[in-house]
Amino acid sequence: MSSAxxxxxxxxxxxxxxxxxxGKADHDRELATRGRRDAKAAGRWLHEQGLVPDLVICSTAQRTRQTWEEACRGGAHTEFVEYxxxxxxxxxxxxxETVREDAGETTTVLVVGHNPTMAQLTSLLTDGEGSREAHDALGEGFVTSGLAVLRYAGEWADIDFGSCALARFHVSRGHDD
Known part of the structure; x- marks a missing residue:
């Protein structure tokens, strides 16, 4: 198999x-109006960047499900979503571990999750490797609707801390339609 x-x-x-x-269970919290706009903008950005995940692994929480739904309204697309x-x-x-187990033969995987996990996982996987600009942006905080794009050369089953490079970090903000 070639490295490419x-x-x-x-x-x-x-x-x-x-x-x-x-008065609502954390798992059941929904997106705010701004959140819906920002998620849609994230979908637009993914589409514009040509980032089409083969698989989306999404938290079961209502707000993460709605984030992916709104991203799709903005232009994001995938064939498979696993909650x-x-x-x-x-x-x-x-x-x-969920990525290792679920990603299989896919090339691009998108995880919709929560903080502090998304920020910690990005830092642990990249270990400072990749775009200085992206790391500087990430240093401002992994805010809502933030997207970290990591590059990895290897099999998903072997992905580990320090094995990725941070290519991009983008924060999506929508506008009133």
Whole structure:
């Protein structure tokens, strides 16, 4: 297998802005109006960048599901979405294990999850490698609707801390339609 065919892209996305959780279980919190706009903008950005995931692994939380739905309204697309409680409940290790187990032969995987896991996982996987500009942007904080685009050369089953380079970090902000 040539190294080119082993090139992989992992996109880690933090859900868009959610409503305050007053009187509602955390798992059931929905997106705020701004969150819907920002998620749609994230979908537009993914489309414009030509980033089409073969697989989306999404937390089971309502706000992450809605983030991906709105991203699709903005132009994002995938054939397969898997909803994993491990991305909602787990930290960096458990989320990474989910990617190892689920990604199979895919080339591009997008994970829609939560902080602090998305920020920690990005830092642990990249270990400072990649675009200085992207690391500087990430240093400002992995805010809602943030997307980290990581490059990885290898099999998904072998992805580990320090094995990726951060190619891009983008924060999507929508506008009133």
């Amino acid at each position: 065919s082993r090139e992989k892209t992992l996109i880690l996305m933090r859900h868009a802005k959610a409503e305050e959780g007053l 994993r409680r491990s991305v909602y409940l787990g930290g960096s290790e458990q989320t990474l």
